[in-house]
Amino acid sequence: MAEHKKWIQKKSDLWSIPNILGYFRLALIPVFAWIYMHADTAAENFAAACVIGVSGLTDMFDGKIARHFNMITELGKLIDPVADKATFGVILICMTIKHPWMLTVVILFLLKEGFMAVMGLLLLKKNGRKLDGAMWYGKVCTAALYVIIVLIMLFPQMGGSVINGLIAAGAVIMAATWAMYIPVFYKMWHSGPER
Numbered sequence: 436m437a438e439h440k441k442w443i444q445k446k447s448d449l450w451s452i453p454n455i456l457g458y459f460r461l462a463l464i465p466v467f468a469w470i471y472m473h474a475d476t477a478a479e480n481f482a483a484a485c486v487i488g489v490s491g492l493t494d495m496f497d498g499k500i501a502r503h504f505n506m507i508t509e510l511g512k513l514i515d516p517v518a519d520k521a522t523f524g525v526i527l528i529c530m531t532i533k534h535p536w537m538l539t540v541v542i543l544f545l546l547k548e549g550f551m552a553v554m555g556l557l558l559l560k561k562n563g564r565k566l567d568g569a570m571w572y573g574k575v576c577t578a579a580l581y582v583i584i585v586l587i588m589l590f591p592q593m594g595g596s597v598i599n600g601l602i603a604a605g606a607v608i609m610a611a612t613w614a615m616y617i618p619v620f621y622k623m624w625h626s627g628p629e630r
Contacts, residue, residue, distance in 0.1 A: 448510055449510065451501075451508060452504075452506065453497040453498070453501035453506050453511050454497075456496060456497035457497055457514035457515055457518050458514070460493050460497075461517075461521065463486055463490045463493075463522070464521055464522055467486040467487060467525065467529070470482050471483040471526075472532070477589075480588045480591060481588075483588055484588045484589055487522075488585075490522055491581065494515075494519065497511075497515065519577075523544070523580075524541075524544065527540055527541045528541060530584065530587065530588075534599075534602065536598075536602045537602055539602065539603075540580070540605050543606055543610055543613065544609060546613070547609060547612065550613065550617075551616060554620045557624075558623055558624060562623075562624075564623050566620075566623070570615070570616065570619065572611075572615050573616070575612075576609060576611075576612035579604075579608050580605050580608065580609070583604065583605045586601060587601060587602075
C-alpha cells in the first residue's frame with residue numbers, strides 16, 4: 436500500500452494535465468505507425484511528420500505545465516520517459532522498413548538505452564543514485580535525430596545516397612552521445628551513497 440501511495444499520492448494525479456498529455460503521446464504512437472507505413476504520397480508523409488511534431492510539442496508542454504503549476508508526480512516521472520523512448524523507438528523501427536540503413540541507428544539506440552537502464556538499476560541498488568534527467572548532449576542527440584527523421588520523411592526524393600548520409604550522421608551522433616554518458620555513469624558508480 437505504501438508503494439502504491441508513493442506512485443500515486445492522490446487520485447487526481449492520474450488525470451493531471453501533464454499526465455493526460457503523456458497518455459496522449461502514447462496514443463499517438465500507433466497513429467504515427469499506421470499513417471507512415473501506409474504513406475505513398477508527399478501529403479501522407481507530411482501527415483506522419485505532423486504527428487511527430489504534435490508529439491514533440493506535447494512533450495515540451497507537459498514538462499513546462501508540470502513545473503509551472505507544481506503538478507510534478509511520480510507517475511508523470513514514469514510516463515514521460517516511457518512515452519519518449521517508445522515514440523522514438525517506434526519511429527526508428529517504422530523507418531527501418533523503408534530505409535534499411537536506419538537499422539544501424541535502431542541497434543545503437545537499443546544498446547545505448549539498454550546500457551543506461553542497466554546502469555541506472557545497478558546504481559540505485561549500489562548507492563541509491565540515479566541520473567536526474569537527460570544531459571544536454573542527450574537532448575541535442577534527440578533533437579538532431581528528430582530533424583534527420585523529419586527531413587527524410589518530408590523529402591524522400593533526396594535520393595538514397597543523401598538519405599543514407601543523413602542516417603550515417605544520426606548513427607554517429609547516437610554513438611557519440613552514448614560515449615559521453617559512459618564517464619557520467621562511471622563517476623556516479625564511484626561516488627558515495629546519495630544523501
